[in-house]
Amino acid sequence: MARIIVITSGKGGVGKTTSSASFATGLALRGHKTAVLDFDVGLRNLDLIMGCERRVVYDLINVISGEANLNQALIKDKHCDNLFILPASQTRDKDALSEVGVERVINDLIQMGFEYIICDSPAGIEHGAIMALTFADDAIVVTNPEVSSVRDSDRILGIIQAKSRRALNGDEPVKEHLLITRYSAKRVESGEMLSYQDVQEILRIPLIGIIPESEAVLHASNQGNPVIHLKDSDVSLAYQDVIGRFLGEETPLRFMNYEKPGLFKRLFGAK
């Protein structure tokens, strides 16, 4: 049975698209047929992070308005055979994103045998964000360890409770997961940043992972390469842990404690 997962946050710039790209790639690397949809109509970014921006011909809105079919619009990922990207439109009005249209696209993807459908939500709580979460079975709420991001995540959780199809139909509620990104254990220790326990205390949903703050993310984004491909980087390992936990594996948390560099490291100066 296909699962529809929304990656959302309320606040902008917290790492939704980075997480969508790596999460979708991670599922595909484990052999699952996965599609990732960009709902940020007008400000598309996912295709850049996935490195397929030069191959965009048709987009989500074209499919919804019937100007192209799904097979024409889906872009096959350059690394994984079973990962497909459906980009957002950069030119269209976001009102074109109709609920009926989105539902049809998602049902068609399920018919095509996709196991996981990842919806990359735009920031905010406007129409695009609502459309991205409407059909979700799971919600990954991306949160930075700072108060405004936590508050916005709280807001979006309330909206999921109120507006998702599952909530409106009175079905089992959308499964919520907390993903804390841009976590700097050092700054937490010095008291400049909320700890993951603080964030969890406010939001009170299960933690699916902690992604450390890292320059690797910026490098990877600039190269159009989801950061999960940067093997051995702590960010990649952290995203792989998230995939494992999502698929039901028990993986202990890591990257949440600050280790002071030892003498050797200080002398020979790994940066």
Place this chain on the structure above:
Amino acid sequence: MSIQHSNKAIEIKISTVVAIAVILHDNDLTRLESELQQLTGNSTDFFAGECAVVDVAHIDCATLDWTALIKLLRTYGIHPVAVRNAPELVEESISKLGLSIDLGTKTRQFSEVLPLDQQEVEAPVTEAMIADVLPAESQPDLLDIPTRLLPPMIIDTPVRGGQRIYARDTDLIITAVVNSGAEVIADGSIHIYAPLRGRALAGASGNTSARIFTLSMEAELVSIAGIYRTFENGFPVLPPHSPVQIKLNGDKIDVTSTTHSTTN
């Protein structure tokens, strides 16, 4: 309690006004007058211009001389401001006399009274919310009370920013956190078995004995029967990890620890 004075020329707030209820059992004005005379011992200043709601549930309104009735009541220092339980047919003529129609026993449109923050109530509607109120003046039989008891509204999921919950005519019990930006309202008391970080308004329709309880006091605002308090300058110092109760003390809101409330 901190009362904020503003530069605004007009402010609209919810306020509870004490009014007397004049319940008519006869529409014969001479009978009414003689009973008023008896009641007041013939002194016309027995009632000092008090506001009154005239309840006409028990009389035939069609044959009532409204102008004379109002004049009669005024002579005795009763100042009618509203009429309750009037048949719809006479509502218009009552309005023409400058009185308002008190909807005390009909379903009130609460959401029109309280300014909505951003969003409509996102909480499930329970029976309690649509149940009718007892008229304040009616004296229910003691035997009647158990069947009239409204069940509290119980919420088991976190109340998140932007959400608003209203327990009409009953208590509100929340077993999960109330986060900042959320608003929980009850006509009765509010019990929160988790931290309160948003706003809590108990006794929303004027019950001054309503209270708010929480395991951890981190609220943005609390209000009881329309009297509110904010905590710009921090919370009252209480023993750590002690449950808190918030109640009305005159026109002040007291925040105390439940474990120490007997010694305060």
